[in-house]
Amino acid sequence: MPLSLDEVRKVARLARLKLSDAELSRFEGQLGRVLEHMADLAALDTAAVPPTAHALGLSNVMRADEPVESGVQEALLANGPEREGPYLKVPKVIE
């Protein structure tokens, strides 16, 4: 297996996913096959190919620095689980 069960657990924890034992072993297999495919690709000689960060042939897509009020602040706040006045309210974060 290219991926250990512990690594699957760690990835799940980082993504805040609570997985059952059955799910853990299912993803161990599925993610392992993804990594095997990556290993196949890694066998290619890409020494002469510049790394690419993006599939589009575009660069420098930019906008002017002009403020626009969204007008949907209320709707955005309504999407949160809880509010207090103009704030979103969340469980206590301990520093």
Place this chain on the structure above:
Amino acid sequence: MSWETVVGLEVHCQLGTRTKLFCPCSTASFGKPANVNICPVCTGQPGVLPVLNRAAVELAFQAGLAFRCRIEPRSVFARKNYFYPDLPKGYQISQYELPFAQGGTLAIAGKEVRLHRIHMEEDAGKLLHAIGSEELPYSLVDFNRAGVPLIEIVSEADMRSPEEAFDYLTNLKAVLQYAGISRCDMEKGELRCDANVSVRRPGEPFGTKVEVKNLNSFRAVRDAIAYEVVRQSRAREAGEAIRQETRQWDAAAERTEPMRSKEEAHDYRYFPEPDLVPLVAEEAWVARLKAALPELPAARRARFVAELGLSDYDSGVVTAERALADYFEEALAAAAPEAGAKQVANWVQSDFLARVKAEKTSPDRAPVRPAMLGEIAKLVASGSISGKAGKDVFAACWETGKKPSDIVAELGLAQVSDEAAVAAWVDEAVKENPQAAADFRGGKPAAAGSLVGAVMRRSRGKANPALVNKLIKEKLAS
């Protein structure tokens, strides 16, 4: 053998744009209610796309140019993944493997500090854990700052004392303000600093570094570094290993303490941001930005020495802040040709700066405007009022905001340079102080002092002192 201090600094600086880095929400949120400057992009709603702010990129490039960095021909944005309630998307858009600027230097007293890199990133939101002194049983989230454009300036570990770190920050801020890149108002969170501190025996490789956060002023940076150096060198003396950790500075208690680490905090799983295309720094664009850079502190300091004849020390004081240097130049324009650069620099450094500091204000907000200070310098230099009266006029200007010439008239401060009037006072002073007059004639030049004092009392300080001295000597020589 003593321990050597090793410091590297990471400075976050808000770029002076009107809108956020990836959406058109306003950045003007200081003093505004929470969550007024938010939109679907900066709150991470599904399906939205970020669009890069051209002005932010241009200010960032200018920062790189001002610090003589290499502007990378191509840079790429990356996602830094972690969960925290101040981060609505679950990732921060930053730059990782390919930042826009690398290398560069910043001069401080006696050395050049090398920069490692500068990258662009968006700010997170703000969390509120207490209202006033009232600790809340929950946390409140304000996304007004989420998405505000920042640059992070990372130095090499080139500083060797808390004072060098303080100097570095002072000069860094001056460059950013001169170049119009940022206002750098620390109270508004526009400039923030983390310090990496370690100790070693001179000549040895670097020791384990500790990152210190929660540094809200340059003084806090200096004090926190000084504290860490003592803490770490004591631990090493006792044979303990230094733990690589993040600590926070408690300014009230004047000590650092370990921060409860964000779990797996350093596993950010960076990857290229698929929603943003690469940023290409075309040569002509960069050249245009470089040409548009205003005069920087070092150049202005050198110009004031070469063209205005200021001493290097005076020039350093008046160019320390762009607002002060601008003030000085405007005041000089109003004072010339009667008062020269040296005299105006003296006014700026003495009365003006003392008052600015005492009132905790800034040169651009001071009630005595540059043209007014220039006029005062001119009145003194031309002999219209005495130096002492000049100080009184300055104080009255500060209080009332009135024109210096009006205050001179109101207070009757105009200096008396009329020979006949001054000679009459001198006659009376000599008559009243025969002993002093005799001592002076008998070869004690210091005796003239009490005669000058007597003339000044009679004239209520308005007699031109140079003329008083001259007439006393003439009278007693005859």
